[in-house]
Amino acid sequence: MADKYFKYVILGGGVSAGYAVREFANQGVKPGELAIISKESVAPYERPALSKAYFSPQGPARLSGFHVCAGTGGDIMLPEWYSAKGISLIFSTEIVKADLASKILISAAGEVFKYQILIIATGSTATKLTDFGVQGADSKNIYYLREIEEAETLAKAIKTKNRKVVIVGGGYIGLELSAAMKINGLDVTMVYPGPWFMPRLFTAELASFYEGYYAKEGIQIIKGRAAGFNSDTNGEVKEVKLRDGRVLEADIVVVGVGGRPLTTLFKGQVEEENGGFRTDAFFKTSVPEVYAVGDVATFPMKLYNDIRRVEHVDHARKSAEQAIKAIFASEQGK
Ligand SMILES: Cc1cc2nc3c(=O)[nH]c(=O)nc-3n(C[C@H](O)[C@H](O)[C@H](O)COP(=O)(O)OP(=O)(O)OC[C@H]3O[C@@H](n4cnc5c(N)ncnc54)[C@H](O)[C@@H]3O)c2cc1C
Incomplete structure (x- = not known):
């Protein structure tokens, strides 16, 4: 396989990648100069839709x-939009090795991609209970939600x-998917450790309003911690075991216990802070001509006079635009 070269490579095909490409187009990127490399098989989409309208x-x-850019009322960028501008969409391609000193990315299939400027937009991955060795966590019908293929699989399952669905986790994903499962006619139980929904964000009063509202809609709320799963002879989950000994019946389990930024590919090559790649206000990392945007960037926030990492769609869009503007400004000596 011949090596492929692009002046600009965006690694990742999520929200920030999509908004970065739109900014590249606004700045006048030339045909053949830009590629998105993504392990997903579709063009960038508005990820928040997966737990709501989907x-x-x-x-x-x-x-x-x-x-x-449906999420901000912009044009919907279909694959044809990219090809008309000579922007390459390289899908179903997971990069498994990166050598930033040589400016080389290598895919799982062994393809070699070279670039001049790299924008890291690898986002986050859902935390898996199997990572912690939770007993039975590899049973069938236990689902996570990060990418569209997972949403498709879950949509088929429900x-x-x-059917009895147990939602493990009381964060955004848990709250949104409990509601989604309920309006689809499933019997929903949420289980999460106390004291209440999203304790870092909600006050006790706010959480109590929502817990009451969910209960009124018929969602059972259990305060506890999932400690294991029992399955039938087909390997399909049947029960969720809680740490305190209680057991909940389940045909489907959806787990939303947080995520972590995907930084491992560049370990030891890019400086990190607060779990992400430390950047300046232009989203430049410690490595020349390497930028980081979206969930993986730890950037200066004037609001808090601090540097922080933010997993938020608005930040994904805006950090991407800011980085691309900075790249073109710097090429023009500004
Ligand atoms: C279900 C769900 C609902 C959400 N709802 C909201 C909401 O309502 N409001 C809000 O503010 N935020 C929400 N978020 C968070 C928001 O979607 C993220 O903050 C945002 O998508 C981050 O954008 P990103 O481009 O950094 O990462 P992502 O959009 O996750 O994109 C990362 C991309 O990189 C690809 N990738 C990763 N590693 C590799 C590799 N090695 N090789 C090739 N490709 C790779 C991934 O496949 C993916 O395409 C939600 C997230 C989820 C999962």
């Missing part, structure tokens, strides 16, 4: 309806109504 019982959102 599960709407009436007219659920499906691609191509929520490709970027086709049969009245």
Whole structure:
């Protein structure tokens, strides 16, 4: 396989990648100069839709309806949009090795990509219970939600109504998917350790309003910690075991216990802080001509006079635009 060279490579095909490409187009990137390399098989889309409109019982959102930049009212960028501008979309390609000193990325299939400027936009991955060795966590019908393929699989799994779903986790994903499963006619139980929903964000009063509201809608709330799963002879999950000995029946389990930024590919090559790649206000990392945007960037926030990492869609969009503007400004000697 011949090596491929692009002046600019965006690694990742998520929210920040999509908004970065739009800014590249605004800045006049030339045909053939830019590629997105993504392990996903579709063009960048608005990831938040996966836990909301994707599960709407009436007219659920499906691609191509929520490709970027649908989330901000911009044009929906279909694959044709990219090809018309000579921007390469390299899908289903996971980069497994990176050598920033030589400016080389290598895919799982052994393809070699070279670049002049790299934008790291690898986002986050869902924390898996198997990572902690939770007993039975590899049973069938235990789902996570980060990428569209996982949403598709879950949407198929919930086709049969009245099934018992246990949602493990009381964060955004847990809250949104509990609601989504309920409006799809499933029997939903949420389990999360106390004291209440999203304790870092909600006050006791706010959380109590939502817990009451969810209960009124028929969602059972259990304060506890999932400690293991029992499955049947087909390996399909049947029970969630809690640390305090209680057991919950389950046909489907959805786990939303947080995520972690995908930085391992560049360990030891880029300086890190607070779990992400430390950048300046232009999203430049410690390595020349390497930028980091979205969930993986730890950047200066004037608001807090601090440097922070933010897992937020608005930040993903804006950090991407800021980085691309900075790249073009610096090329023009500004
Ligand atoms: C279900 C869900 C709902 C959400 N809802 C909201 C919300 O309502 N509001 C909000 O503010 N935020 C929400 N978020 C968070 C928000 O979506 C993220 O902060 C945002 O997507 C981050 O953008 P990103 O480009 O950094 O990463 P991502 O959008 O995650 O994109 C990362 C991309 O990199 C690819 N990738 C990673 N590693 C490799 C590799 N080695 N090789 C090739 N490709 C790779 C991934 O496949 C993916 O395409 C939600 C997240 C999820 C999962």
